[in-house]
Amino acid sequence: MTSKEKRGAEEQIKEAEHRQQLEKRQKEVELKEKEESIKLAAYKREQAAKEAAHKRKLEEEEVAHRRKQEEEDMAHHREMEKQQKESEEKEKQRKHELDLTQAGLHAPANPNNPSPIMVPQHRKFPTYKAGDDTKAFLENFERACLGYSIPEDQYMVELRPQLSGPLAEVAAEMPKQQMNDYKLFQTKAIYRMGITPDHARRRFRTQKWKPDVSFPKHTYYIGKNYEAWISGHNVKSLEELHLLIQMEQVLDGVPEDITRYIQDGKPKNLAEAGEIGARWMEVAESKKATVKGNEYPRGHTDHKPYNRG
Incomplete structure (x- = not known):
């Protein structure tokens, strides 16, 4: 065998070994990808099972809450029917006694047939x-x-x-x-x-759902606080509702003295609220200028332009 043929044979051997190494690496990569795929599939199944269990738990809680609410409503309805019936019986008795009085009738003084004793209603x-x-x-x-x-x-x-x-x-x-x-x-x-309209507004704005609170209960308190806020301000029209919400945004972050000053002015729209706020600032600036222009005894403090009460 010539040296050239010998080199060719060696290169073929090296090439064959290189292909074997590549195939081995390819198989290792494929095996690793297969293992990762199996792990991912198992993780997805586990997460799906957890989500399904959580969903079932929420549904069971909602069903239990709805059942409890229905039972309470039925109990309240029965109690109201009972009270209504007792009220009707009392009204009948009162009318009967009134009819007897108007007719001049009295109970017979017969010991063998005594009048029924009327027990006061509890x-x-x-x-x-x-x-x-x-x-x-x-x-x-x-x-x-x-x-x-x-x-x-x-x-x-x-x-x-x-x-x-x-x-x-x-x-x-x-x-x-x-x-x-x-x-x-x-x-x-x-x-x-502390059940003021402002208290109800703050609770309405800060009410957040929590995992341990059912959605029917969460939405009930949202609606309850909203109604308390709106009804507390005697809102009777869509325009008044718009003004209430807009004024809430205007006064957000405004100091309490200025807020009360603007509210006491009872603005009918945002423009009037702006004018009232501007008047407060003018008074504050004039007070500040007066303080700077005069000498006060040591320890003197300036008064705010507007104080509650």
């Missing part, structure tokens, strides 16, 4: 405990009074025994000459518990 009212929803309690109490046909000037007589905690304190603090003024109590109770 009224049931919701009771308030510290931590309960104040507005829901007052609304249920008013519904109970309507069911029993109780006049509003008697609401406080029935309400006081049902109170405890901060609401009992509100009732005790009312002036004696106004102790039976239910509207006054309602106003004081709402402000004592």
Whole structure:
């Protein structure tokens, strides 16, 4: 074999070895890709199973909440029907007694046939405990009074025994000459518990969904806080609603003194709000100029151009 043929044979051998190494590497890459594909498929199946389990849990919670809400609604409906029936019976009895009085009839003095003894009707009212929803309690109490046909000037007589905690304190603090003024109590109770339109607005804006809260409950509180905010400002038209939302944006970040000054001016639109704010700034600038132009005793502090109250 010549040296040339020998070199050719060696190159063929090297080329064959190189191809074998390439094929080996290719097989290793394919094997590794196959393993990664298997791992990825397993991970996707695991994630899909977790998502399905979480979805089932949410659906079960929603179904349970809906069932509970339906049961509470049915119980409330039965209670209202019971109260309505008791009220109708009481009205029939009162009408019967009135008819007897007008006809001049009296019960016969016959010991063998005595008149039936009328047992006073036992009224049931919701009771308030510290931590309960104040507005829901007052609304249920008013519904109970309507069911029993109780006049509003008697609401406080029935309400006081049902109170405890901060609401009992509100009732005790009312002036004696106004102790039976239910509207006054309602106003004081709402402000004592912090249920103001601004409080409802802040809760509406900051209400965020949490994983442990069902969506029906989340949306219920969103709507409740929105209604409390809007109704608290006596919004009765679309224009008033627009102005309320726009003023919220205008006063965002504005100092409290300026905010109250603008609100006290009762602007009817954004232009008037801007003019009122500009007047406040003019007064503030004039006050500042006056302070700089005069000498005050040591320790003197300038007054704000507008103070609450």
